[in-house]
Amino acid sequence: MKPLQFTGTALPAEKRYDPHYDPLVAPNPGAGRAYAPTWWVASAGTPPDDDGPLTHDIDADVVIIGSGSTGLSTALYLALEHGIRAVVLEANQTSWGCSSRSGGQGQNASGRLKRSQWIERFGLDTAKKLDTEIRTGFENFRALTQRIDCDAFDGGHLYLAHRPEKLAALRAESRVMNESFGYATRMLGAEEIRRDYCDERETAGGLFEVEGIGIHPLKFTFGLIRRARALGATIHPASPVQGWQTINGVHHLRTPGGTVRAKRVAVCTGGYTGQALNPLLKNKIMPILSNSVVTRVLSEAEMRACNFRSETFLTDTRILRFYYRLLRDGKGGNRLQLGSRSAVTGADAEDPAHQKLLTDAIARKFPPLAGIAIDYSWWGWVDVSHDMMPRIARPDPAQSVWYAVGYGGNGVSFSTWAGKRLAERVAGKDAGQAVFELPIYASPLPFPNVLGLVESAAFAPFRRFGQRFLYKWYWLRDEKL
Numbered sequence: 478m479k480p481l482q483f484t485g486t487a488l489p490a491e492k493r494y495d496p497h498y499d500p501l502v503a504p505n506p507g508a509g510r511a512y513a514p515t516w517w518v519a520s521a522g523t524p525p526d527d528d529g530p531l532t533h534d535i536d537a538d539v540v541i542i543g544s545g546s547t548g549l550s551t552a553l554y555l556a557l558e559h560g561i562r563a564v565v566l567e568a569n570q571t572s573w574g575c576s577s578r579s580g581g582q583g584q585n586a587s588g589r590l591k592r593s594q595w596i597e598r599f600g601l602d603t604a605k606k607l608d609t610e611i612r613t614g615f616e617n618f619r620a621l622t623q624r625i626d627c628d629a630f631d632g633g634h635l636y637l638a639h640r641p642e643k644l645a646a647l648r649a650e651s652r653v654m655n656e657s658f659g660y661a662t663r664m665l666g667a668e669e670i671r672r673d674y675c676d677e678r679e680t681a682g683g684l685f686e687v688e689g690i691g692i693h694p695l696k697f698t699f700g701l702i703r704r705a706r707a708l709g710a711t712i713h714p715a716s717p718v719q720g721w722q723t724i725n726g727v728h729h730l731r732t733p734g735g736t737v738r739a740k741r742v743a744v745c746t747g748g749y750t751g752q753a754l755n756p757l758l759k760n761k762i763m764p765i766l767s768n769s770v771v772t773r774v775l776s777e778a779e780m781r782a783c784n785f786r787s788e789t790f791l792t793d794t795r796i797l798r799f800y801y802r803l804l805r806d807g808k809g810g811n812r813l814q815l816g817s818r819s820a821v822t823g824a825d826a827e828d829p830a831h832q833k834l835l836t837d838a839i840a841r842k843f844p845p846l847a848g849i850a851i852d853y854s855w856w857g858w859v860d861v862s863h864d865m866m867p868r869i870a871r872p873d874p875a876q877s878v879w880y881a882v883g884y885g886g887n888g889v890s891f892s893t894w895a896g897k898r899l900a901e902r903v904a905g906k907d908a909g910q911a912v913f914e915l916p917i918y919a920s921p922l923p924f925p926n927v928l929g930l931v932e933s934a935a936f937a938p939f940r941r942f943g944q945r946f947l948y949k950w951y952w953l954r955d956e957k958l
Contacts, residue, residue: 499823509715548745550896556708568717578857614894625700634689748858769816872921
């Protein structure tokens, strides 16, 4: 068993964690780089065995690119349900990207759109079918968390109004969820939240959803690794795809140690999808940085002062939302985790202003913790599609390439179901199934759309100018308007 890798300077420079990595400008995320310095990495324990970096040319039926929860669940279900032993290629360490950096909030959701927005975009009938699919995926995720040791807390989700003006929209969403989709959401007053969950000083009230499971995401994906390898999948870290040619229908995926010749390829790279990986994915994902911090262990006095009574996770109603929850320390104590959106580019990721955004939020929401020491601080890329919904699709029927990406920060639970559906598609079991007529399955990722015009690939690098403007506009909407 190998130890978890951190950013230590004892590693060669090319193997150290690169805090400035940016998928829009870097050709690939490196080869064998260390993990980001996250709380999840520090507390996950000994990682499971893998199959080591690829060292020679091999042939494979199915290759999966990416060893996060999507790629691993795809490998798991290919073996479990279709008898296919896939080869998984990972650029750096296993579960190096989103799965070791996320907030670990498993919501009954996927993509950025709420259910009321599904109705507006797709109509009620399709929205109901989509809800059934996402909810089924959530229940599958729940079952996995009961079988994998991942510190799961099945305590629902609190969606908190950060200003009184936001309560009306929460009430409207609650009505839609209950009346159109059969949920049992309920509105809670600010005092009820402060009494029964935590003394969050900023909230004006909130929406409670029963469906919500907080997990340790790296322990969860480590569990998926063990299950997938037990069924015959092979997982090769430090094996980035540095070249991709398709010759007579066979994909030749070049890694530093050898080339894999594969009949079928499934791409599960999330927010770490490089522009040069494959033309089918170029400019189809807008990677957005998300920052997260974890405090030192809270004292008993601080726990009482903040009235922390539950591990139920919380998000607020900002467009650039904050997500936060109480974490078990593993030694009998508790820590607070809080995250939100961050820098626009990787080059700017280390600016102290981005961590200050989070520590200021802690001070507003939990005044007794103002100035508390931060033990862990990290950031990671979120895969946002240009229409805010994920895709589990075969973008070109003439090519044996599939992808599952675009969760928009809501992939903790749905990624495992996406992997199951992706496995069906790769195995050729999707023909004639009505579920694959849903929008997330029936169309490829769209190009960016600016002012109603489909953007050309040449214009794509300029998207970040627009992102900077949007962040300023969103801040005004969140805090002033």
